[in-house]
Amino acid sequence: MKFFNKMLIGGMVALGTLGQQAMASADFNANRTDFRDETIYFAMTTRFYDGDPKNNVCTWDKQEKQIASKDPGWRGDFAGLIEKLDYIKALGFTAIWITPVVQNGSGIDYHGYHAMDMSTVDLRYESRKEWGSEKDVKFQDLIDAAHAKGMKIVLDVVLQHTGNFGEAKLNPLFTRNQNIRNQANIEACMMPDNERLGGASYWKLDPNEEQYPARWKYFKNPQYEPNNYYHHYGTGWNWDLPNRWWGQIAGDCVDLNTENDYVAQYVVDCYGKFIEMGVDAFRIDTTGHISPLTFNKQFIPQFHEIANRPEVRSKRLNGIDFYMFGECCQRFQGSVVYRDQPNLSSYFYTWKSDQSLLDEFNGDPAWWKAQTLPEGHDTPVGPMAVCEKDTKDKPRSNNVWMQNGQWHEPDYSQSSGFNVIDFPVHYSFSSVSSIYGLFSQDNYYNDASFNVVYVDSHDYSPGPNDGIRFNGGTAQWAENLSWMFTFRGIPCLYYGSEVEFMKGCVIDDGMGTQLNMTGRAYFGHYLEGDVKATDFGEYTASGQVAQTLKGDLAHHIQQLNKIRAAVPALRKGQYTFDGCSANGGWAFKRAYKDSYALVAVNGGATFTGVPAGTYTDIVTGKTYNGGGSITVDAPKGQGQLRVLVKGWTGGKVVEDGKFMYASSPVAHGGNPTATDPGADFFYTKEDAIDESVGMTFSPNGGSFKTETLTVTATLTAGATSGTIKVGNQSEMTITQGQSKTFTVGEGMNYGETVTVSWTATGKEGNANGSVTYKKADPNAVITIFCKAASAPNLYVWTDSPKQELNGGWPGKAMTQTTTVNGQEFYYFDCADAESVNIIFNNGSQQTGDITGITESVYYEYDGGANATKLNIDPQPGPTKPTVKASPASGTTFSESIKVTLTVNPAGTAIHYTLDGSQPSASSATYSAPLTFTETTTLKTYVEKDGESNVQTFTYTKSDVPTPPVPSGYTVYFQDSSVSWNPVNCYVWNATPHVEHLGAWPGKAMTATTINGMPGWMITIDSETAPENIIFNGNNGGQTADLKFEPNGIYNFGGKFGQMSSTGDVFSDMSANHLDIRVIGGQLVIYSEQQTTIGITSLTGQRHMINLYPGVNTIETLANGFYVVEGQKVMLNR
DSSP states (O other): OOOOOOEEETTEEEEOOOHHHHTOHHHHHHTOOSGGGOOEEEEOHHHHOOSOGGGOBOOSSSHHHHHHHTOOSBOOOHHHHHHTHHHHHHHTOOEEEEOOOEEEOSSSOTTSOSEEEEEEEOGGGOBOGGGTOSSOBOHHHHHHHHHHTTOEEEEEEOOSEEOTTOBTTTBOOEEEOOOGGGTTOHHHHEEEOHHHHOGGGGGGSOTTTTHHHHHHHHHHOTTTOTTOOBOOOOSOOOTTSGGGGTSOSBTTBEEBOTTSHHHHHHHHHHHHHHHHHTOOEEEETTGGGSOHHHIIIIIHHHHHHHHTSHHHHTTSGGGOOOEEEEOOOOOOOSOSSGGGOGGGSGGGGGBOOOHHHHHHOOOOHHHHHTOOOOTTOOSOOTHHHHHTTOOSOOOOOOTTBOBTTBOOOOOOTTBOSOEEBOHHHHHHTTSSTTTGGGGGGGGGSSOGGGOEEOSOOSSOOSSSSTTBOOOSOHHHHHHHHHHHHHSSSEEEEETTGGGTTTTTSBSOSTTSSOGGGSTTOOOGGGSOSEEEEEETTEEEEESHHHHHHHSHHHHHHHHHHHHHHHOHHHHHOEEEOTTEEEESSEEEEEEETTEEEEEEESSEEEEEEEOSSEEEETTTOOEEEOSEEEEEOOOOOTTOEEEEEETOOSOOOSOOOSSSOSSSOOOOSOSOOOOOOOOSOOBOGGGOOOOOOOEEEESOSEEEOSSOEEEEEEEOTTEEEEEEEETTSOOEEEETTOEEEEEEOTTOOTTOEEEEEEEEEETTEEEEEEEEEEEOOTTOOEEEEEEOSSOOEEEEEETTTTEESSOSTTOEEOOOEEEETTEEEEEEEETTOSSEEEEEEOSSOBOOOEEEEOSOEEEEEOSSSOEEEEOOOOOOSOOOOEEEEESOTTOEESSOEEEEEEEESTTOOOEEESBSOOOOTTSEEOOSOEEESSOEEEEEEEEETTEEEEEEEEEEEOSSOOOOOOSSEEEEEOOTTOOOSSOEEEEEETTTTEETTOSTTOEEOEEEEETTEEEEEEEEOOSSOOSEEEEESSSSOBOOOEEOOTTEEEETTEEEEEEOTTSOEEEOGGGOOEEEEEETTEEEEEESSOEEEEEEETTOOEEEEEEOSEEEEEOSSOSEEEEETTEEEEEOO
16 A cells, blocks of 8 residues: 655645545445444633634633733633644544533633523633624534534533522523623623612622622522422532432532423423534533433433434434433442442443333422422432432443354343443543453443543543543553553543643642643643644644644554544444453454454454454554464554454554554654743733613612602613613603602502512613512511520521621520410510521521511521421411510620510500519519619510410629720730730820829739630720730730720730620731631631631521631531632531
8 A cells, every 4th residue: 555654745744644544434434323433532612722812701710810821711712623623633533522511600610510591602602703703603603613524512511500600590690791801700791680689789798708698598598499490408418328419519519400390301401402403412511410310211311302303313413323421420449330339330320210210200390399498408309219219230231242252233222322431440540450350340331332431531530649630651641542442432532631731730629720730721822833634633734733743642642543443343342351362461352243353452462263354453554364363463562552353455554653563663743842822812800891781779679667768770881771660650761871760658558569660771682670669667676486396596687787686696595485376486576677687596506597587577497407487477366465675585794784674565564573483463563674683584474355475584694794885995805825814904105104004014904705705805094095005914924015906806916806886896807817728628727816707608607716826626617618718618527
């Protein structure tokens, strides 16, 4: 045969061999009958190649790192993939797997796995002339371009979760602005839902502490998410239990209830559109977090039904069956069975489910809506419980193994129609010897030849050091690839591995490391230049891309693709190790119908029981005669191959290289390198312009206690015109630049509401919404009623101003009781508050935040983590008279306290006891406020119209006074590292010299409590604030000279906080350094100063933690995800 060597032609590198012999192109393309005929190149779209700089955008978070490195997270695009399809084809790959394309929404979402609208392609992948792009480029253009080159598209899809910014239909929290320059600015591109998030007022919430809980309740709280579109299970799931199907894998991956038919159908409808566009295959993310039964009931049949429609099948290249493979994460070595649990193992998904369980599975949305599942519930219900019955192991299959040395017809009658990433092989693929033992369990899969096989990916490399890109060396890569391309399964290569790109670098740490220093770095600088592929593995190229393709490992991959394409038995054949004796490596036989091959890896081999016929080694061109035994010799070396093909007449297929050759290695281009100069153009948050289409109202809905309320409406900057309709009144129009003022409340009774509807029109489209106003009784008090077996703690707070109405966390026990409609309730009155938030708790367990309460509410509390809102309509009729006490029951005092009692109905006599005994009509009669100087239990008795009521009020004297609101200038000291008792305080002015508390060592401070912990306080009686202060132990040690700051809280190192007029402690965090780490799954915080910080769980629960100078080990938090001073951590002790 004539053989073309590589040659320079006008600066171009032309590489290839004769078409018919090298690739048998016509036969190969004609015989691509199922997806095993493909080899897959996996590219993260945003990190592969930048074909259009006009859509380059930083992610919302970590922008400073992206700007410093000139590497925006959103850099590659559809245009870049189209431009470099020839590069992928030149390597010999026939299919390209790309990361998810749907609209994403999270702080770091360049990867595409945080969907906020499954029905829409993310605009950041597209090109649009209106942005300055040369032409419009859509996802359909990429599909069509790939098909035109004979290549297939594998689309990554996520069925199991959305991001935590909602989802357009299942949980609409935001709408997305469509101007590319606004995408790096969260406030410019994300428009909060007016009714659910308060519109633009959402951005006034603290982004570290308040915004996440405001969104979170719509995912997990049954009061706000009554449809059960999401699993309400908490974060306490276990990788090794079926509850991993229901738990949330991360704070920005919120678990969808795929057992709800409404959810499953919506997901199928959204992703089915991509099948209809011509996508050839799906890679399904986080498969292992959806049960196998759910896949077989809700997804696999539905996707195949869409794909098999004649008009849809015709859209796919070659019109072959639609292929799906899933990622069942299995970080475990030594077996294909994950920790002895078949239904948590990859192979389980390749089999059909028990028909009786499929029949029992009922995901009726009406049934789901009738279930009240509190946040954090951990008991599977309905179809979830059915899924957990699916424990019976699957049968064994010989579909992948040859029988009696020959291929046999496989039995797919029990196949699920779904395939998997070979995670057991992937996680052990540090070498061929480390995976060889797994193949004895290939019969666990329905047909392991459909498994997708790779070494590393965007998530993991082989364990145990699985967080870095594979770093085993070039020769080890060559060995692994030679095995992968000739043994069973569909080979897949992660972008850049052809040049060992970013080997040894951390794959992903949430941008803790700059992207350009990770395994997800931008690859485009390796691809600069021109490349034209005339067929798979045949091309001309110039520039850097020519050097990349010439690399020794890249050259090896090209030859492997040619070998595989030439031999059907290597692509989709069965195999056997019988009659195979390797000399220095491994050997096996492959067969598919009339295609038969003998393979030796890393050296030569002897094969016995070989069918009669002539065999040609397509690596060397040497021929052998079968009909008994064949011995093939080969130089030993990693990556070396001998492939003897029965009946092959095409001679030598490949070009000798560094690893695979006839007699001597031939180096080509070494291991190429290239330097990323960074992107010249990209958008940051500073580039945003306000184009939001909407309307703002001031005040923005809610209750009002005046006779009327004046409301002002204004269009947002992106709206040109709009309409406003107040209740049933006539519609008003509004235009940009003007405000409309209207009044609500006139003629309304207390408790009535009026809804204001609005529309807005602008360049970015149309928007509409409504706000509701409620007229409240100005004399009414918000009362929290709670039905419980015993008195719960109630923590109550307001947002603006921030106040705690029932003491600091965990609040105080609810002691007052009353009867409503024949049911006994504990109750608490929230005086002078228009909106409150509450948490019920027992001191160790608590409910989630119940927020935005503007009127009296009724709850039933189970004493743990769950509270259910009750629909109570108090009925008229005989009502028990009720006593109220001021201060409220549960108040703590230091010296004395005066308690005033009132009664409803007014004029009813109040009888009481002070010794804890049961009062009656003969007990003492209340006539004036009562003064207590000791801990007292006050019980009252009232009677009216035959209804009587006994109530209990407790007042506790404390030996340690709480901080008062003193006159003069007060300072505080709190430091557990010193043993001074008492603490003395010396205060002075330098000029003129004044000693405010006497000569050294000053005056002893008074013991008190600060944020629930022991401390000291003292007040200086002075008309002006002193200048200097020293705390000391009366000649037993002292602080340095410190600046006196009124209401300052000090420790040995200086001021670390501030006491407010209401007794609230505010940390002086600007003066402190915190080092926050997770060690052994335990939260450990180093603090330079004594302080108090807030820690928020993913459920929105807030924990106040006292820190002391030095190392603090936080042991009070349960396992799960938390936000600590803006840093997300996971505890897993």
